[in-house]
Amino acid sequence: MSEKKERKTMPGEALAVVEEFEPGEGTYSNGDSVRAAAVGIAEFDLKQRKVIVKSPVKKPALPTKGDSVEGVVESAQSNVINMRILRINGKPNEANFTGMLSTRQDPQRRGRRITVAKVADLMRATVYSTKNAIIHLALERDNDGVLSTVCSICGGGVVRINDRVKCKECGYVDERMLAPDFRGV
Amino acid sequence: MTALINEQGLRHDGRRIEDLRPIKIEVGILKNANGSAYIEFGKNKIIAAVYGPKEVHPKHMALPDRAVLRCRYHMSPFSTDTRKNPAPSRREIEISKVVREALEPAIMINDYPRTAIDVFLEVLQSDGGSRCAGINAASVALADAGINMRDLVSACAAGKVGGQVVLDLDDTEDKEGQADVPVAIMPNFDQVTLFQLDGILTQEEFKKAFGFALGGCRKLYQLQKEALMKKYFGHGEPIVEENE
Numbered sequence: 001m002s003e004k005k006e007r008k009t010m011p012g013e014a015l016a017v018v019e020e021f022e023p024g025e026g027t028y029s030n031g032d033s034v035r036a037a038a039v040g041i042a043e044f045d046l047k048q049r050k051v052i053v054k055s056p057v058k059k060p061a062l063p064t065k066g067d068s069v070e071g072v073v074e075s076a077q078s079n080v081i082n083m084r085i086l087r088i089n090g091k092p093n094e095a096n097f098t099g100m101l102s103t104r105q106d107p108q109r110r111g112r113r114i115t116v117a118k119v120a121d122l123m124r125a126t127v128y129s130t131k132n133a134i135i136h137l138a139l140e141r142d143n144d145g146v147l148s149t150v151c152s153i154c155g156g157g158v159v160r161i162n163d164r165v166k167c168k169e170c171g172y173v174d175e176r177m178l179a180p181d182f183r184g185v
Numbered sequence: 186m187t188a189l190i191n192e193q194g195l196r197h198d199g200r201r202i203e204d205l206r207p208i209k210i211e212v213g214i215l216k217n218a219n220g221s222a223y224i225e226f227g228k229n230k231i232i233a234a235v236y237g238p239k240e241v242h243p244k245h246m247a248l249p250d251r252a253v254l255r256c257r258y259h260m261s262p263f264s265t266d267t268r269k270n271p272a273p274s275r276r277e278i279e280i281s282k283v284v285r286e287a288l289e290p291a292i293m294i295n296d297y298p299r300t301a302i303d304v305f306l307e308v309l310q311s312d313g314g315s316r317c318a319g320i321n322a323a324s325v326a327l328a329d330a331g332i333n334m335r336d337l338v339s340a341c342a343a344g345k346v347g348g349q350v351v352l353d354l355d356d357t358e359d360k361e362g363q364a365d366v367p368v369a370i371m372p373n374f375d376q377v378t379l380f381q382l383d384g385i386l387t388q389e390e391f392k393k394a395f396g397f398a399l400g401g402c403r404k405l406y407q408l409q410k411e412a413l414m415k416k417y418f419g420h421g422e423p424i425v426e427e428n429e
Contacts, residue, residue, distance in 0.1 A: 008418055010410050011328055012291075012336025012373035028293070028335070035373070037293060037333040039413050056417045057331040060219065060238050062297065095239035095300070133249050133298040 005044040009036040015051050016044070026053030061088050063097055063135050067127045070147065071099065073117045079104040081117055083125065083137060099135035101125055116177045122148040124179055145179035158184055189361055190347040196358070202351040205341070205401055210322070210412035212329050220330025222412070224322040227355055228312035233322035235330040238300035252297035256285040258319055260308040280316045287320050287340065287369040287379035293333040302332060313356035314342050320369050320379065325409050329416070337409050338378055340369035341401030343394040350390050352397040364390075368398035372406040 009015065014033045021044065023034045036042060040055035063069055063085060070087040081101040085093060103116045116139070117123050123146045125137040139145055149165060151158055156169030160182050166173045189197055196202065206227030215221035220235035241247035258280040262271050273281075284306065292302070304327070306319040317340035324338040344354045346362035359365055364384025370377050386394060 008414065010337065010413060011334035012371065014373065026333075028333075030335070035335070037335070038331065039328050039417055055331065057329065058219075059331045060297070062238060062300070095237065096242075097240050097300075133247075 005046065007042045007044075008040075009042045009053060010039055011036055015042050015053075021049050021051040024050045024052035026055055027051055061091060061093050061095070063088055063099065063127045063130065065127055065129060068124060068141065068144075069099060069127060069135075069137065070122065070124045073119050073121045073123060074098065076116075076118050076121075083123060085135070097135060099125065099127065099137040101137040101139070114177065115175050117146050118149065118152050118174075118176070120150070121146050121176070139177060143180055146176045146182060147179050148183055149176060160184065188347065189358060190349055190351075196346070196351065198355065200353075202349055203397060203400070205353045205404060206355065208405070208408055210325060210408055212325055212412050212416035218326075218330075220326040220328070220332070222322040222326040222329060224318050224325075226314060226318035226321070227353075228310060229308070229315050229318045230310040231315060231319050231322050232307045232309065233319065233326040234305045234307075235302065235323070235326045235332070236305075237302040237330070238297040238332070239303075241299065241301040247299040247301075250298050251294040252292075252299075253301045254285055254289050254292060254294060254304070255301060256281045256288070256304045256306070256323070258284055258306045258308070258316070260311060260315075264308045264311045280319075283379055283381065284316060284320055284323065288323055288327065288338055290376070290378050291324065291334050291336050291338045291371050292327060293335060296333050302327075302330075311356070313354055313359040314367070316340070317342050317367050317369065321405050321409060325412055328413055336371035336373045337406060338369050339372055339402040339406040339409060340367065340379060341398050341405055342367040343397035343401065345384060345386060345390060345394065350386075350393040350397060352401050364394070366391075366394045366398055368395065368402060370399065370402045372403060 013036050016034045021034050023029045026038045027034050028037050036053045038055040040053040042053050044051050067088050069085045071083040071085040074084050075082045083099045085097045124144050126140040128138040129136040151167035153172045154170045156167045158165040158167050164173050164175050209225040211223045214223045215234050218234035222233045224231050258277050260269050262268050304323050308315050320340035343352050343366045344362050345364040346358045364386050367381045369379035
């Protein structure tokens with residue numbers, strides 16, 4: 001006997017009663033019944049007694065814990081950087097979410113006081129929490145850091161010199177937390 | 186002037202009192218919106234576009250525990266017989282509000298805290314009952330945007346024309362008639378999300394009009410489902426005709 005059963009469904013349609021099945025992804029329970037929350041195919045797992053709705057509709061991309069995000073630094077203060085998120089896990093996102101990177105708590109700094117990023121830098125970070133509905137970012141992963149920047153004095157192109165960047169125009173040397181795949185301007 | 190209802194019980198456009206106008210719904214017509222729909226409801230032609238969930242601007246408008254739903258109902262300057270000023274009128278602002286309130290109970294806004302969901306309704310051609318048509322299109326567009334919903338929202342109006350209670354008033358009947366009752370429901374829960382009454386009805390007439398509107402909503406629900414089925418599964422489910 002098959003352990004799965006399928007059915008096309010629309011938002012709000014009753015799929016099962018709560019005594020029979022648990023609500024899974026794409027479903028919700030309204031107390032007495034499990035209902036679909038999206039257009040899709042309801043899959044009844046007769047072994048686990050769980051129902052999910054697999055939706056062909058593209059889900060809204062919201063940053064969640066563990067996501068790798070890329071974006072532009074909108075403001076950089078001594079301990080906090082606000083970054084406008086442009087990509088979530090490599091996929092473009094036009095929702096304009098803003099993440100907050102607390103540089104004071106960043107474990108990679110290890111007591112050193114360096115400039116992590118400056119305004120208009122393109123950087124990659126990891127979402128470590130969405131507590132209090134704020135997107136908290138951290139430079140947790142090895143490939144996190146600044147991906148692209150320009151000279152903060154003259155706006156010229158820069159080249160990487162170890163952990164620093166040097167302006168090709170004026171020679172000014174600035175510090176950043178650079179990603180391994182830093183690509184200059 | 187033609188009588189609104191003739192001796193045979195037919196309305197000025199040939200419909201019976203419990204008939205809807207011809208309806209066509211298309212899903213996913215706009216590339217740049219997260220979700221979209223187009224509805225032709227008689228001579229009404231409306232585009233609905235949904236953007237979001239996205240960051241709220243201005244940021245102080247964000248709610249910590251749920252999304253902000255924002256609706257904009259707008260009539261194009263060429264949507265009426267005489268040019269309409271494109272600036273938002275008092276009526277459009279009111280309809281934007283009632284559309285938002287009709288849709289909000291069906292959307293799981295708690296799934297998207299500190300975000301905004303924008304719903305735009307652009308009326309390309311109007312012929313009475315555009316708020317109901319707009320709600321139907323917006324509901325389908327929200328489902329097309331992948332936003333979690335408790336149910337679809339279906340809307341339809343009933344009213345009183347020529348002393349008789351009728352379903353789905355067009356512009357002429359709306360202007361010449363005695364009452365208009367737009368209703369929106371969440372069909373799987375039998376819950377009303379919009380109810381307005383413009384005009385005067387007796388208790389009996391009111392019951393009949395409300396019953397007509399509910400019946401219309403259920404037919405609309407079938408058409409909404411059919412449109413979504415067609416977009417995502419390539420075919421429509423057969424429509425159950427209650428009157429046949």
